[in-house]
Amino acid sequence: MGTVTSDEQVGERALSGDAEAFGEIVRRWERRIFALAYGMLGREEDARDATQETFLSAFRNLRGFRGEAKVSSWLHRIAVNQCITRQRRAKVRSETALEDEQEADGASYSAPAMESPARAAESRERTAIVRRAINALPAELRQVVVMKEFEELTFQEIADALDLPLSTVKSRLYTALRQLQMRLKNMAHEVA
């Protein structure tokens, strides 16, 4: 039976040139980084690309990994930067996720078999509204919400990853939830 190694131990091994250890980091964090990217970018394809870029960037810059930082914080920081870069690029090219969101919503969501078509449609509509509301948040607020809601990171982990004070993380999350609440209310009224 193999011994369970911590992220930091795996990180140290990867840092010393153990390629297998880096593979282990990818296996451990791939899903969470993908969730973060998906929450930030809102499109599966973009999220997949951003996740790949994140790990490639991490692999190339292994030397930049500071031993005192957590592997998770390091990876999240890279992932957030990747997502922000992709968003800027998409903005420049006028290829925002919002343009394709109707299509993406329909494609990515398949209703459970026991759910009635009417209920599935209602659920789809509701999630589309949430998605639009999150996409409309400024990047600084969106990243905090996604890190909290999609990845379930603690405030401290978010603060470490984004290099922010703890109180700033909390106030950003509060502001983001307030804006989401208002947007969801307005969008629901528009739909009705």
Added chain:
Amino acid sequence: MKEMWDKIMRERKEICARAEDLIAYLYSEASETEARDFEKHIERCAPCRTELAAFGDVREAVGEWREQALGSIASPAFENKDVTAFASAQEIYKPKRSALAAIREFFTLSPLWMRAATAAIALIFCALAFIAIAHFKEQPKVVVINEPNKANPVQENRNATVASKDEQPNTPAIKEPTVPQQKVFVANNDKAQTTRQVKNGTISHQQLAGTRKPALRSNLNASEELVENDYLPFTAPSHEEKLPSLADLADEPNQ
């Protein structure tokens, strides 16, 4: 945008200053003591109570989207591929970018303020470079040789010229160029400056003609002139002229 966030927080603090406690409680990150304290607080604080319920609904909606979105996506990015092999392949097949492409990408991806700052710095740099080049071009390379202790033959010539001009009755007083008192050598490549000097009368046409000659010739003439006027302190001794040349020595039989 930042002002808007600050405004939201300010307004919230005016109602109740415990927004951060509310967030910690909402996400179950408050300690037991803090949680108990906040529960007591919301019993008597209606805004916090209302907001807690509203934020709970928001979280539920976001959670529903997350479940639907991530639940339907089966495969992660690498699909259990060997990441190091993948990375190597990426490195190998990664096309090399040109400098122009790199600059273009920098301008595409950078925020507006950074682009503006870079453009401004580039403009300032170009302007400074232009000014510097113009400044160095305009500086005339003037060699002034003046021997105060010795009678200056040019001065004598000038006096003679002035005297002869004085003899002409209607000739106005000569606008004396300041330069002819001295030997002036202007660099050949500085035509603009030389033209200006001619227009201003600070350099004579004879001197200008001298400057238009090829450099070697100009230098030879200048040297000869200096020697003639006994300006050069060190000249070849006259007995050197009497020394036999190498050709003469070669013709002579060995003794």
